[in-house]
Amino acid sequence: MKTKISPFLWFDTQAEEAADFYCSVFPNSKVGTISRYTEAGQEHHQRPPGSGMVVSFELDGQKFTALNGGPTFQ
Template sequence: MTKITPFLWFDTQAEEAAAFYVALFPNSKITSISRYPEGGPGPAGSVMTVSFELDGQSWTALNGGPHFRFNEAVSFVVHCKDQAEVDRYWDGLLAGGGAPSQCGWLKDRFGVSWQVTPEILMRLNSDPNKAKAQAAFGAMMQMVKIDIAALQAAYDAA
């Protein structure tokens, strides 16, 4: 078990969300499902929590009711090695009703915010050559999904 586990509060979609994420990320699985007992805050026998792993990281999803909603103040970064990975995770997380935002951010169909980020982005944006770093950053600010070739072109042109 990892020391820190993201814990996500859903209305009633914890099991659906866990299955969605497990299908998208490699090395992932649902590890357990617990159900509400008689007299609990949820219907007896309905899913209370789902424990799962995404690429080896432990997560928990709770069906806690409509009291709390996700917002962009918390997001999860998906580190991608290349454009193919960016495209795969971007398309996968948007599937079924997600919404793109900007600079590689999106909300999936459950309202959870994600940043689909190629590894090269941080390297270009933190380059000691301030003009090159600024050019890459400026290009990123114009993007919805991150385009590595366009970032590199902006960086190279500076």
């Protein structure tokens, strides 16, 4: 059985920009789904409604996930 690694990248606020950048650098790459923050829970997450929360993207067949989680675990 072949095990695949799915990297999960944590950002403060730049997950969407990072995914766009990586996809512009590597061939055969694309941004997939983008989940966005809503007004619900804004008192906890402190993010503007509509800003990116989780971005899935693929770089030459390798899947990645990027999260705008903030500086909580620095």
